[in-house]
Amino acid sequence: MNKEQLPEFLEAALKRVTQAPPADAAAVERVLKRLAGPLPRQKMPLWRLPGVLLDWQFAPAWPRVAALACCAALGFVIGIAGVDRRFDGGGSPFAVASRTDIGSIVFEPEALTGARP
Amino acid sequence: MDDSDEALMARIARGDERAFRTLASRHLAVMLGLARRILGNAADAEDVAQEAMLRVWTHAPRWQPLALFRTWLTRVVVNLCLDRKRRAPWVALEAAGEIVDPALGASEKTERDERERLVAAAIAELPARQRAAIVLTYGDGMSNAQVAEILDTSVSAVETLLVRGKQNLRRALDSVIDEDG
Numbered sequence: 001m002n003k004e005q006l007p008e009f010l011e012a013a014l015k016r017v018t019q020a021p022p023a024d025a026a027a028v029e030r031v032l033k034r035l036a037g038p039l040p041r042q043k044m045p046l047w048r049l050p051g052v053l054l055d056w057q058f059a060p061a062w063p064r065v066a067a068l069a070c071c072a073a074l075g076f077v078i079g080i081a082g083v084d085r086r087f088d089g090g091g092s093p094f095a096v097a098s099r100t101d102i103g104s105i106v107f108e109p110e111a112l113t114g115a116r117p
Numbered sequence: 118m119d120d121s122d123e124a125l126m127a128r129i130a131r132g133d134e135r136a137f138r139t140l141a142s143r144h145l146a147v148m149l150g151l152a153r154r155i156l157g158n159a160a161d162a163e164d165v166a167q168e169a170m171l172r173v174w175t176h177a178p179r180w181q182p183l184a185l186f187r188t189w190l191t192r193v194v195v196n197l198c199l200d201r202k203r204r205a206p207w208v209a210l211e212a213a214g215e216i217v218d219p220a221l222g223a224s225e226k227t228e229r230d231e232r233e234r235l236v237a238a239a240i241a242e243l244p245a246r247q248r249a250a251i252v253l254t255y256g257d258g259m260s261n262a263q264v265a266e267i268l269d270t271s272v273s274a275v276e277t278l279l280v281r282g283k284q285n286l287r288r289a290l291d292s293v294i295d296e297d298g
Contacts, residue, residue, distance in 0.1 A: 010286060013236040018256030020150040027159065028146050031167050035141055039134060040171060045179040 122186035129177040137177075141170045144187070148194045154252045155198040157241055165197045184266065192267040195253070199245050232290075239289035247282035250275055 109116050120139065128136035148169055152162035172193055180189070240248055246268065253264045254275075265275045 006287060006290065009232070010236070010283060010290070013233050014240075014251060014255040014283075014286075017233055017237045017240060018154055018252045020147070020154070020256060024146075024149065024159075027149055027163055028142075031145055031149065031163050031170070032138070032142060034167050035138070035170055039137070039174050041175070042130075042132065042178050043175050 123182050126173075126177055126180055126182070126186055129174060130180065137174050140173065144190055145170065148190060151191065151252070151257070152194055152198055154256055155195065155245070155249050156201060161201060165194060165201070168197055169193045188263065188266060191253075191257075192269070195249050195267050196269075199249060235290060236286065239286045242289065243282055243285055247278050247285065250278040251282050254279060 122140065122143075125136045125140045129140065145166060149162055149166045152165040152169075153159055156162050156165065169190065173190065240251065243251070249268060250264055253259045253267060254261070259267075261272045261275045261279075265272045268275065268278075
């Protein structure tokens with residue numbers, strides 16, 4: 001083969017050398033077997049997200065809503081009526097006024113002059 | 118039921134594993150062959166084919182039928198092959214399948230086989246993208262536009278890859294020509 005024949009030879013050789021080898025059934029089987037296991041999670045496109053959200057079931061479960069409303073109403077009543085506090089308990093204004101040491105707070109002499117109110 | 122590639126991809130996008138296995142068994146042999154021709158290594162080719170098929174599964178919900186599925190899959194396989202930095206030895210010519218030319222005599226056939234073995238060895242030494250362009254063009258008979266789409270480049274860049282690839286091959290074969298006279 002001389003230089004003039006090279007391009008022609010190369011074209012033919014490239015077609016022969018790079019042509020697809022016959023399908024290797026064993027190799028195909030091996031890869032298919034590897035793919036038979038659990039498949040990985042699919043990647044969800046972002047443009048599908050609104051659809052997913054629209055498909056979401058937002059309908060409330062009415063028994064739970066009713067239970068929540070009852071708890072809220074009970075809390076409101078307790079908060080307003082104050083049934084959780086004793087009449088003369090710690091937070092009551094009457095209890096504060098009747099304490100024995102209240103005089104030391106209210107009638108304490110001034111620090112500089114010693115004057116009493 | 119429509120069992121075209123695109124229809125199967127739509128089903129795979131909805132999580133249909135059966136459609137995936139149908140599509141995989143349909144294209145696996147061809148993709149294995151392509152990977153093997155680019156990588157020159159059967160074991161690596163199997164890994165690449167498996168990875169490509171898993172990408173079909175994971176990317177199916179995002180896949181848009183802008184091009185033929187086959188073109189897209191070929192692109193995935195070629196890119197995975199190019200990603201493999203390790204250069205595996207080229208597949209032996211005997212394993213690539215022999216087309217016997219009855220017009221040739223025994224000595225001519227032996228001589229031609231030897232030359233083609235040299236061509237195969239020279240292809241193995243080419244840079245990966247040049248090798249991929251040559252395999253897709255000569256092996257799969259793709260047009261430059263198709264190869265450009267797969268390699269994600271322009272047609273002129275593919276032409277350049279082919280020209281440079283063939284220049285490298287000619288250079289590699291020059292010594293043989295001189296020896297032959």
